[in-house]
Amino acid sequence: MKIAICSQSNNTEATVDSRFGRSAFFAVYDDAVKQWEFIGNQQNLQAAQGAGIQAAQAIIDEEVGILIAS
Numbered sequence: 001m002k003i004a005i006c007s008q009s010n011n012t013e014a015t016v017d018s019r020f021g022r023s024a025f026f027a028v029y030d031d032a033v034k035q036w037e038f039i040g041n042q043q044n045l046q047a048a049q050g051a052g053i054q055a056a057q058a059i060i061d062e063e064v065g066i067l068i069a070s
Contacts, residue, residue, distance in 0.1 A: 001030075001031045001032070001065045001066065002028055002029065002030050002031070002062060002063060002064045002065055002066075003028070003029045003031065003064065003065070003066040003067075003068065004026045004027065004028045004029075004039075004059055004062070004064040004066070004067045004068065005026065005027045005028075005029075005067075005068045005069075006018075006019065006020055006023035006025075006026060006068070006069045006070070007023065007024065007025040007026065007027040007038070008023075008024050008025070009024060009025060010024075010025045010027075010038035010040070011038075012027065012036055014027070016068070016070060017070075018070045020052060020055060020067075020069040021044055021047075021051030021052035021053075021054070021055045021056075022041070022044055022045055022047070022051050022055075023041050023055065023069075024040075024041060024042070024045065025038050025039060025040055025041060026038070026039040026041060026055075026058065026059065026062075026064075028062055028064060037062075039058060039062060041055055041058065
């Protein structure tokens with residue numbers, strides 16, 4: 001299973017980002033292989049609209065089963 005966490009940077013010591021659609025990165029942990037991957041979300045940081053929908057699509061594309069967001 002993959003778990004995604006909204007993150008302010010692309011490392012495991014980063015702070016959880018309080019925003020979903022405009023989160024800087026998504027930290028994705030794959031429990032099957034015990035590895036982290038970081039997905040950049042830069043295209044949505046300054047989006048006028050649709051940031052949440054586009055971010056959700058990125059999470060779906062990565063086949064994430066759980067999303068942790070504040």
